[in-house]
Amino acid sequence: MKASLLTRTLFFVILSGLLWSCDQDDDKNPVVDPDPDISSEEKINNWIYEVMDEVYYWRQNMRTPIAVDSDPTDYFESLLYQPGEVDRFSIIYPDYQELINSLSGISLDAGYEFKLFTPDNKLVYAEVIYVKKNSPASSTDLKRGDVIEAINGTILTIDNYRNLLGQTATTHTITPLRYNEESQIYEPLNDISLTPVQLSEDPNFLDTVYTINNQKIGYVVYNFFAPGTSSDETKYDREMDAIFEKMKAENVNNLILDLRYNGGGYVSSAVNLASLIGPVTSSDIFSKTKYNSLVMSAIPSLSNVQTAFLTKSQNLGNTLTGNRLYVLTSDGTASASELIINGLKPYMDVFLIGDVTYGKNVGSIAIEDEENPENNYGLLPIVTQSFNSLDQSDYSTGFVPNITVLEGTERLRALGDVKEIMLRTAIEEITGIPSSARVIKLDRTEIANTLEGKIRTGTMIESAIIK
Template sequence: MKQVHYFSFFLCLFAAISFASCSDDDNDNGSQTGITGQSWKEGTPVELTAGSTQSVSFNAAAKWKAHTNSTWCKLQTTEGEKGAGTIKLSVTTTSTKDRTSIITIQVQGYSTTSFQVIQKGSSTTVSEDVEINGKVDEYLRKMYLWNDDYKKLDLDYTKNYEAFFYDALGSMEKNTLDKKPYTGSDGKTYYRLFSYIQLLPDISSTRATKIVNKELAYSFGITGITPVTISGQTQSTTYFCIQGIYPDSPASEAGLKRGMMISQINGKKINNSNIEDFYYNLLLPSSAFSYALTEDIIGEGGVTGQKGYTITSKAMYNNPVLFSKVEEGIEGHKIGYLVYSGFEAGFDEELFNVFKEFKSKNITDLILDLRYNGGGHTMSANLIATCIAGSASQGKVFTSLRYNDERMAERNNQKDHEMFAYSNYPNLGTSLSAGALNLPRVYCLVGTGTASSSELVINSLEGIHLDVILIGERTTGKNVGMEYEDMKVRDNTYRVVPITFQSYNAEDFGDYQDGFKPDVELDETNPYNQQGRFYILRDYMSNEEPLYAKAIELITGKNPMPATRSAENALNGKTRQLPALFRPGHDGMLKPAKGIE
């Protein structure tokens, strides 16, 4: 037995000596730090210049993390796996004096190592683009939902601020919930980003609610346009069919209405060469200017006349409450109808007044028209959903938010719960009980433009088992939202609005990126599903408006639509697809970055 013990002792001793020898050999190769083959030279600082990116490389024996001891030197990569590693360094500001930073690398199970970075002093100032790009980059690294992949990008800070933002996010592959495909007028598939950056106009805003201002924007007062090409006997004509008009706007004062068919602008027929410019300028003018519009008056025999209108865009507050009314005496029902074009929290007082009126008139049913509503502030979505559900929403989850992996780790991987705001709505500083309808169901008119906070209303109500009946076309499918931040650079203010969270309802459902499928599928421009036919849009709450008429039928059992198709104003033609319209503030599920809601 003793011989066995002696043998074991010498075997262990030999192994320990061998291990020490190997360790000494490894130490000679620098393995005390777990770093070999580094590109930087001992004692020689890595030099950075403003607006540039510098990469250093090395081999790591295990997982590693890196950090800097300064605020001016940015690390685009802060961690990695065993094997070849790269750290990207950048600086977006200048300094009149030399400044240094220490970059420290910690390989798991090894001692730390470090190297020095220097930026030489210079009297040269960087461009405004470089400055804002640096701020945007820092925000995206912290907040973007796919920030791990964003950090791997090679970035050029000298680009124009829009090119920097859209090129970076557009080049990524894993951010599929931020990139939506659409078909262009050429039939090809393109992608648009939900994330956006905006140089805010130098016009004022008004504090109307406790949290969010009403913001001025240049506008003609046209809420949306359906482009359509109508085939004639000898030639085709392209029209802009007006979807809606903002109240108290240049368009409403001029007498423009939903369903008008505009054939000419400034005396020019709408055609392939000018359609996109006219389209964007009418909906998003960047300054005050005038357009002369020509309406074709269309009867059953074709164009029966023309009428002209002159409208001048102006800085105005676009009230998203386009239309509201209570229809009484329909088969014993009192039906409230609301057309809401965007979740603009600065108009929450006006929105809440509609629900208070509905409650005072004891409506039995509600038709909520969101067919052109691309979203906006989540707080306004909470207001609408809470008022519809009423006391049934008390103490229940309105939405749960999932952030990027780093932010979720800080929360122990627990989603951020937001409750229905029945007892206290912060933006108005009041209970919502005065507008609580306590309805068991709601009829929502929807379309391909129904997105984001509109879909948040639908999902949140379904999460507390309210019956949400959808009429129209499949919605956009935007289940992600943005925490936006305004950044002041020199004399300008930039609003950066990246996707930072995914939304889930009280049942933890949030996978509606393909949109919500309607309970009743109906194309408002072709309600009878006839190939090659276009039906001119009818006014809101008209019995000839197909989506509204279908909702009335579902509520009362009787369809008010005309019995014969000849009563409809139908033309030979079809709608046209244009590149997706970016409308700041309307295309979001928006939250202020500081979470003040």
């Protein structure tokens, strides 16, 4: 007799967290129709139900599905428990490989992210928040803080901006403006033509060390959690290790971790980063993971999953003044980013500067159908809930910052500029000395940003080997 789908599925979870393979089971699940003549939609939907009925975290609250020959996306969404309220996170994606690529920072991309603002509920403009390394945009003069007023020659408005944003998926032209510090006005730049390419984005965006009033302040901008690439599976984690090794050599005694654009990613990289920061040892628990009751009863080893910190020679540990970590946050700081905050809180003072975080204490595993080559869909359902060593998991509405700072209330300065609003606030808190920077407050409303559309935003991808 075959092992159950649940046991075989969990057994073959690979360490990187990139794949959780699911196939059909001959002995269980009456939903599966053995008739080879059933439609492709029925085959896919039978597989969806089989997976969800075993591993979905809210399995006992799963809804009655719609017709089995429905569109797979509609079918999947019909199963979710209170979608948009309790389950705001489970997704189905039409191409599993594209899903996996996106979670590792690989996508068709021109290489720039931006926020959309409207000053008057009529016109809309896009403000560049960062330009990615080794991207088409990085080979131009485009910079953070530049304002885009038109795409393909059409001025952005409240009525057309969604359509114009869709045009950035292919070759497009943007019309940028740049702020002149002396004249204090935005001046036009030459139009820039950009063609998206298959870009592998490095999450380690920026790191530097400042010496200010005898304080050694390390600053790290980390934009998503991914251990590496398909050709080098630990590349990005090793880069982060090297960043901390350098900061330790420079005797850093304060650390600012910038997660304002970090929507989540792989738990393994969160463990790696937390192990570089906290005053911890490998006997200390970073997080605890709970599955649904069926999973925990079928596989006893999953009934008490505890993830310990790693031993890292680059660890800053007790060198941080006041045993405090400063974290820069936004409403897009989510999932694995929040896991860092929650996991370190029992061991140190995690001081938040920015906005209330997203609020996601549950995790996913990417699942594909290996038995049906015609099924390209990938599932990313919620399968776990995470707790820290004190069994705390009470951040479903987000972590509230110690100091509230909203990035959009000022013109954007370069990341790493000590006058930039969020970094400036953290440095003021560390040194106790107010900045002398002269700033102009802006009255504008943010209506969207390009990070919201990333598949990886709001994800916490579990990694495990089940034996």
